[in-house]
Amino acid sequence: MLEEKKDLKSFSFEELTEEFLALGEKKFRATQVFDWLHKRGAVDFSQMTNLPAGLRGKLAEAYTIVSLREVTRLNSAQDETVKFLFALPDDKVIESVFMKYKHGNSVCISSQAGCRMGCRFCASTLGGLERNLLPSEMLEQIYRIQELTGERVSNVVVMGTGEPMDNYDNLVKFLRLICAPEGQNMSIRNITVSTCGIVENMRRLAEEGLPVTLALSLHAPNDEARRRLMPVANKYALKDVLAACDYYFEQTGRRISYEYSLVAGENDTEAEADALGKLLKGKNCHVNLIPVNPIKEREYKQSSFKNVLNFRKRLEKYKINVTIRRELGADIGAACGQLRKSHLDSGTQGDEV
Numbered sequence: 001m002l003e004e005k006k007d008l009k010s011f012s013f014e015e016l017t018e019e020f021l022a023l024g025e026k027k028f029r030a031t032q033v034f035d036w037l038h039k040r041g042a043v044d045f046s047q048m049t050n051l052p053a054g055l056r057g058k059l060a061e062a063y064t065i066v067s068l069r070e071v072t073r074l075n076s077a078q079d080e081t082v083k084f085l086f087a088l089p090d091d092k093v094i095e096s097v098f099m100k101y102k103h104g105n106s107v108c109i110s111s112q113a114g115c116r117m118g119c120r121f122c123a124s125t126l127g128g129l130e131r132n133l134l135p136s137e138m139l140e141q142i143y144r145i146q147e148l149t150g151e152r153v154s155n156v157v158v159m160g161t162g163e164p165m166d167n168y169d170n171l172v173k174f175l176r177l178i179c180a181p182e183g184q185n186m187s188i189r190n191i192t193v194s195t196c197g198i199v200e201n202m203r204r205l206a207e208e209g210l211p212v213t214l215a216l217s218l219h220a221p222n223d224e225a226r227r228r229l230m231p232v233a234n235k236y237a238l239k240d241v242l243a244a245c246d247y248y249f250e251q252t253g254r255r256i257s258y259e260y261s262l263v264a265g266e267n268d269t270e271a272e273a274d275a276l277g278k279l280l281k282g283k284n285c286h287v288n289l290i291p292v293n294p295i296k297e298r299e300y301k302q303s304s305f306k307n308v309l310n311f312r313k314r315l316e317k318y319k320i321n322v323t324i325r326r327e328l329g330a331d332i333g334a335a336c337g338q339l340r341k342s343h344l345d346s347g348t349q350g351d352e353v
């Protein structure tokens with residue numbers, strides 16, 4: 001049987017150097033290849049023109065360069081948000097979003113194809129988990145978007161499809177690679193990782209020396225309401241999730257961002273705002289209110305704007321920092337796995353448009 005080719009883009013700089021030394025190649029060749037892969041967005045060994053042809057051929061035999069293929073692109077008419085549907089090498093599809101902010105360009109990446117967390121209001125989880133993404137496949141979403149838009153990306157949010165803490169090792173490799181000084185050299189402070197609250201891996205991340213901003217999908221102020229919206233809350237009690245957030249803050253000094261999607265009649269009453277205020281009072285944190293994006297498979301409705309404003313006002317009484325998420329790209333269903341879902345439903349997986 002043919003041995004599977006190794007995924008060169010997922011090698012750290014140190015691993016790549018060791019690999020090249022083991023091949024009998026000079027160290028500087030590893031530097032050149034890393035530069036091609038992580039700075040210049042190479043998708044094929046033939047592009048690596050400063051390498052001897054013999055070496056290019058040898059590499060192509062044993063290694064593969066993972067790259068993504070653009071399937072669809074949606075441009076928002078309201079703002080400059082662009083949503084991409086990419087095909088992975090095995091033709092599974094994922095989505096990524098490019099957003100422009102005053103402070104720089106940001107990309108929202110997926111960490112898995114599908115998701116097994118089952119949050120009731122989320123489109124990404126409806127078809128279950130297909131597979132984890134490799135570090136190279138997470139990087140590629142950023143590299144391809146830079147290439148396709150001609151824009152530099154300075155911020156990354158791991159808030160697309162998938163639960164990053166359910167793909168922990170690949171997530172950590174990705175974080176180290178995107179920050180590698182020999183590659184994109186992104187600042188770890190410009191990266192946000194969002195989790196539904198997988199306690200043991202939140203604690204592990206606190207100790208990795210990778211102080212990303214941690215966003216916790218809270219969505220309810222008590223276990224009972226949270227379990228109705230998020231099955232993962234059956235596994236982890238809210239007090240343990242919040243203790244893990246406190247630990248993350250202690251270890252990294254990074255303020256936690258609590259995400260709270262407001263669903264009419266489910267978690268948006270004044271009593272729930274007060275309960276949330278009491279829960280988070282005194283913590284160095286930030287609450288991001290997200291009017292839920294209704295998906296057609298579920299009955300959930302967005303809270304009225306008046307309710308959202310009222311919810312914020314009540315939280316502010318507890319001296320909590322609150323923002324209401326600006327809905328970039330709302331016209332293109334830019335949130336939460338809706339493009340991928342409609343693509344899979346239409347049965348055109350892998351086709352180019």
Ligand code: SAH
Binds near residue numbers: 217261294336
């Ligand atoms: N699995 C991770 C990251 C992906 S989801 C997590 O749970 O945090 C990113 C954020 O969008 C989460 O807070 C998630 O709960 C929220 N979300 C998902 N679907 C949504 C929807 N339809 N409307 C509003 N927020 C949604």
